[in-house]
Amino acid sequence: MEVIYWQLFVAGTTAAAYFFGSRMLSAAVAGLWTLWTLAMLSYSPLVILQLVSAWGTFRAVDVFTKQSRELTAFKEALVGFREEDKQALVEAKDEGRFSLLSDSSHYDYMLRQIERANSSVMILSGWISDKVIDVRFIETLSNALKRGVKIYIGFGYENSNGVHEVSRPAKRALTSLKKLSENHSGISVGIFNNHQKALVIDKRRVVCGSHNWLSNRTFKNREQSFIIDDSKAAEAVFLHSVPMIESNIAF
Secondary structure: OHHHHHHHHHHHHHHHHHHHOOHHHHHHHHHHHHHHHHHHOOOHHHHHHHHHHHHHHHHHHHHHHHHHHHHHHHHHHOOOOOHHHHHHHHHHHHOOOEEEEEOOHHHHHHHHHHHHOOOEEEEEEOOOOOOOOOHHHHHHHHHHHHOOOEEEEEEOOEOOOOOEOOOHHHHHHHHHHHHHHHHOOOEEEEEOOOOOOEEEEOOOEEEEEOOOOOOOOOOOOOOEEEEEEOHHHHHHHHHHHHHHHHOOEOO
16 A cells, blocks of 8 residues: 555655646656655566556646646637537537637738638638738739638727727728739728637638737737638638628729
């Protein structure tokens, strides 16, 4: 029984260091237990048992914590989505049809997806800025429109008085998009009170998360999005959002 109690103590200290300290502290505690074990014990089965207690606990807690953080981030990513869309997205994620996209990868990823699109692209964002709607972005949209790809852009934020606040960077971005719409057909830009942040490609892939696709290039805060390859989820988001864009056309 003493051996069991001791292993529980080893596992407990490793887990406590993770939950009340940090991942690095927990790894350090497991490392110290490793050094102590190799220095003080000579019975091989006991050595193996104690190493498993230390590092097995660290690994188990690490996986659990990562899954918990991921679940929290995914719930936050669905803020503003219709309940039907949330259900489709959750089902796709639970079935493992997703991958992660972080920080500065968003801008280049978005442009690559637009370049590869065959039929439609929808971008939903809370804000818009010429930091993103730059020469490269406009050129990429122009090439997609020439290929016959339909572009749908929806954004907008309302203050407490229900008024859209359009900043100077937003005005410059809108000017660029307006010029693009004058030279090409197939682009719809809608301004409305929008809380969704999503990129939908060809109604087969939807990317959702905390990232404002049309305004954020600095990444002062941690940004993470979920890439979900599921036509049911992507089409649901697309079909429910396009009417909002088309009924609030900016120009």
